[in-house]
Amino acid sequence: MMNARRLAFFLVVSLAGLAxxxxxxxxxxxxxxxxxxxELIETLVSVSPDLLSHLAPVTSRVVVxxxxxxxxxxxxxxxxxxxxxxxxxxxRVVVxxxxAINREDLVQxxxxxxxxxxxxxxxxxxxxxxxNRHYELxxxxxxxxxxxxxxxxxxxxxxGNHIIWTTDEFADSTVLYGTASSVxxxxxxxxxxxxxxxxxxxxxxxxxxxxxxxxSTDRSGNTSTSEEHSFKAxxxxxxxxxxxxxx
Amino acid sequence: MQSRGFxxxxxxxxxxLALLVVLAVLAGHQSPAxxxxxxxxxxxxxxQGKVDNAVLGIIEDEAGMAGYFQAATTIDLEDVRPVFxxxxxxxxxxxxxxxxxxxxxxxxxxxxxxxxxxxxLAYYLTADPVGKIYDWRGYxxxxxxxxxxxxEKCLILVASYAIVPYTGCTYYHFxxxxxxxxxxIAEWVTEGTDSFEVKLPGDYAxxxxxxxxxxxxxxxxxxxxxxxxxxxWNTWRTAQxxxxxxxxxxxxxxxxxxxxxxxYYNGDHGYAGLALVYRVP
Numbered sequence: 165m166m167n168a169r170r171l172a173f174f175l176v177v178s179l180a181g182l183a184x185x186x187x188x189x190x191x192x193x194x195x196x197x198x199x200x201x202x203e204l205i206e207t208l209v210s211v212s213p214d215l216l217s218h219l220a221p222v223t224s225r226v227v228v229x230x231x232x233x234x235x236x237x238x239x240x241x242x243x244x245x246x247x248x249x250x251x252x253x254x255x256r257v258v259v260x261x262x263x264a265i266n267r268e269d270l271v272q273x274x275x276x277x278x279x280x281x282x283x284x285x286x287x288x289x290x291x292x293x294x295x296n297r298h299y300e301l302x303x304x305x306x307x308x309x310x311x312x313x314x315x316x317x318x319x320x321x322x323x324g325n326h327i328i329w330t331t332d333e334f335a336d337s338t339v340l341y342g343t344a345s346s347v348x349x350x351x352x353x354x355x356x357x358x359x360x361x362x363x364x365x366x367x368x369x370x371x372x373x374x375x376x377x378x379x380s381t382d383r384s385g386n387t388s389t390s391e392e393h394s395f396k397a398x399x400x401x402x403x404x405x406x407x408x409x410x411x
Numbered sequence: 412m413q414s415r416g417f418x419x420x421x422x423x424x425x426x427x428l429a430l431l432v433v434l435a436v437l438a439g440h441q442s443p444a445x446x447x448x449x450x451x452x453x454x455x456x457x458x459q460g461k462v463d464n465a466v467l468g469i470i471e472d473e474a475g476m477a478g479y480f481q482a483a484t485t486i487d488l489e490d491v492r493p494v495f496x497x498x499x500x501x502x503x504x505x506x507x508x509x510x511x512x513x514x515x516x517x518x519x520x521x522x523x524x525x526x527x528x529x530x531x532l533a534y535y536l537t538a539d540p541v542g543k544i545y546d547w548r549g550y551x552x553x554x555x556x557x558x559x560x561x562x563e564k565c566l567i568l569v570a571s572y573a574i575v576p577y578t579g580c581t582y583y584h585f586x587x588x589x590x591x592x593x594x595x596i597a598e599w600v601t602e603g604t605d606s607f608e609v610k611l612p613g614d615y616a617x618x619x620x621x622x623x624x625x626x627x628x629x630x631x632x633x634x635x636x637x638x639x640x641x642x643x644w645n646t647w648r649t650a651q652x653x654x655x656x657x658x659x660x661x662x663x664x665x666x667x668x669x670x671x672x673x674x675y676y677n678g679d680h681g682y683a684g685l686a687l688v689y690r691v692p
Binding site for chain 2: 285286287288289290291292293294295296297298299300301302303304306307308310312333334356357383
């Protein structure tokens with residue numbers, strides 16, 4: 165192998181000498197000056213067009229040198245039956261290098277358990293917290309022992325079907341109403357405590373006079389009922405807007 | 412001698428007459444009071460276990476988050492008076508004032524109402540965020556095993572002065588009469604970072620979302636990566652505030668993180684709390 169390398173080096177040096185010529189010394193022709201050599205072989209180097217024509221079709225390849233063994237196997241398309249089997253495979257979690265796998269199928273929870281779960285109410289969900297406390301809130305009615313009923317003021321009918329009023333303390337809201345004085349066939353209530361009360365009366369007949377009283381009960385259970393008021397029902401409505409001359 | 416005796420007798424007689432006249436005049440001035448004495452007698456409010464309307468108004472107007480309990484026995488106000496650092500109102504029936512808690516600055520003193528009937532009410536004012544009730548010092552000192560509130564701590568303290576057994580705290584928020592529940596969540600860390608996630612249900616009515624912060628040196632409170640409160644104090648520090656509805660949108664998880672450490676001393680603790688006052692539908 166190394167002899168071939170030395171020969172190649174010699175050829176390269178020789179070609180270089182032919183290409184650039186020997187150093188010019190005086191008027192002597194260009195030549196390679198060899199002194200004290202035991203043997204000298206001089207030959208011409210040429211490229212064969214025929215060889216080049218044979219080398220031209222050679223395609224790119226994996227060049228291997230110094231390998232002890234080369235084996236070349238062409239890859240061919242998977243046979244259709246095998247491909248058909250492969251096509252039936254579903255997606256999966258691909259794992260490699262893991263030490264162990266435990267795979268469990270998740271099944272529908274039993275209906276009885278699902279029924280219990282459906283009964284759960286929404287809750288505040290939190291995780292990773294270090295601690296928590298949860299309390300229900302209770303009004304200290306026993307301590308305050310409030311026996312004064314709320315004062316009802318500023319009663320009026322608004323927007324045709326709303327009854328509004330104020331109380332001097334937190335209290336709930338009820339409107340008792342009907343189409344005859346002192347006969348209150350209907351009622352609407354809001355159990356939430358407020359000082360500004362606004363109750364919408366549904367299903368009123370426009371143009372009909374309604375008679376009503378308002379009632380509020382404070383957190384200690386003291387109730388006030390107003391004197392009777394009346395109003396003529398007007399149902400708010402939204403009319404379509406017609407634009408004339410719109411292109 | 413006889414004339415001098417007659418003179419003395421005359422002086423005594425005139426004096427007696429003058430006294431009778433004065434008494435008659437006084438009796439005449441007092442005659443209208445007789446009409447009042449025929450009014451039916453009413454027992455004083457405390458005898459009926461009542462809080463008078465003035466006090467009721469004071470408490471309902473100024474109180475925010477509150478905790479209370481009723482002792483099984485009456486309370487002698489003489490016993491509890493020393494626990495108050497300030498007394499705003501004192502009657503034979505009750506005392507309203509402020510009580511200092513050990514390890515906390517005066518800004519965190521608790522307002523207290525004590526009634527002879529055994530009622531003890533501890534509260535913070537309406538302007539105070541609910542997060543103010545976290546007892547971070549107590550949580551710290553219990554090695555993070557007891558998450559207590561300053562209202563609870565105050566009730567226990569006042570009960571000890573009143574020489575009545577503490578039977579447990581019931582909570583109420585006077586400005587949110589429709590709220591039904593209070594939730595306190597706590598997170599702590601030392602020299603590092605820790606966090607928890609919270610998701611609020613969309614069909615609850617939340618009246619207050621309050622943050623609470625505590626540290627013994629250097630710490631920070633973050634909501635969803637945004638610093639809410641932080642600092643380096645070299646001593647204990649607590650703070651609190653409120654979140655807007657937009658900061659804690661429902662039906663999505665929010666991350667509340669506490670960072671502790673970085674101070675001059677090692678072992679800095681950071682405490683972060685989320686207090687929720689809400690109504691369960």
